Amino acid sequence: DIVMTQPPLSSPVTLGQPASISCRSSQSLVHSDGNTYLSWFQQRPGQPLRLLISKISNRFSGVPNRFSGSGAGTDFTLKISRVEAEDVGVYYCMQATQFPRTFGQGTKVEIK
Amino acid sequence: QVRLQQWGAGLLTPSETLSLTCAVYGGSLSGYYWSWIRQPPGKGLEWIGETSHIGRTNYNPSLKSRVTISIDTSKNQFSLKLSAVTAADTAVYYCARGSTMVTSYDYWGQGTLVPVSS
Numbered sequence: 001d002i003v004m005t006q007p008p009l010s011s012p013v014t015l016g017q018p019a020s021i022s023c024r025s026s027q028s029l030v031h032s033d034g035n036t037y038l039s040w041f042q043q044r045p046g047q048p049l050r051l052l053i054s055k056i057s058n059r060f061s062g063v064p065n066r067f068s069g070s071g072a073g074t075d076f077t078l079k080i081s082r083v084e085a086e087d088v089g090v091y092y093c094m095q096a097t098q099f100p101r102t103f104g105q106g107t108k109v110e111i112k
Numbered sequence: 113q114v115r116l117q118q119w120g121a122g123l124l125t126p127s128e129t130l131s132l133t134c135a136v137y138g139g140s141l142s143g144y145y146w147s148w149i150r151q152p153p154g155k156g157l158e159w160i161g162e163t164s165h166i167g168r169t170n171y172n173p174s175l176k177s178r179v180t181i182s183i184d185t186s187k188n189q190f191s192l193k194l195s196a197v198t199a200a201d202t203a204v205y206y207c208a209r210g211s212t213m214v215t216s217y218d219y220w221g222q223g224t225l226v227p228v229s230s
Contacts, residue, residue, distance in 0.1 A: 094216070
């Protein structure tokens with residue numbers, strides 16, 4: 001299985017300031033079709049996951065443009081350009097390049 | 113707007129079979145993969161498996177011997193059965209839609225906590 005590694009906590013961030021979350025995979029996520037199937041999800045307390053980003057950098061419908069994704073190969077980053085109070089929660093990366101799909105352990109975003 | 117609504121039995125005792133169903137509203141089952149993902153309390157997410165609308169399945173090898181995911185297109189529903197549960201299967205279970213457009217899970221059920229305890 002591909003192991004996805006995320007730091008458990010991001011540094012507390014001030015409202016309006018940027019935040020960055022990293023995700024590393026144990027092997028390259030480049031699929032044989034040339035795409036890289038790395039997604040990011042947000043989980044607010046008591047809520048199911050919400051898809052934010054797919055294929056490294058494609059924002060899902062309705063996701064604010066303050067969220068952006070980048071990276072390649074085995075190293076990926078989710079950035080929030082200006083953190084808002086509603087962004088508090090846990091963020092997960094997930095790979096869909098291979099079966100079984102695997103998730104990172106999640107990174108908690110807190111407000112300073 | 114697509115909505116997934118899930119339900120199933122609550123508290124289980126070890127060795128019983130977990131059974132959950134997810135109904136899909138506002139969209140067709142065709143063209144998507146219908147998945148189950150679980151999250152033990154305070155822990156990370158584990159992909160259980162998926163089925164296509166024609167019943168083609170993929171399972172996590174770690175659970176494959178105990179898992180059955182099935183689909184009922186006449187009811188626009190899909191289901192999860194996990195046999196011989198233990199306390200380690202205690203988790204919130206989510207159903208989700210896998211979209212080939214985004215190759216990810218774009219709509220999720222609300223989650224169902226299934227405790228397993230003697």
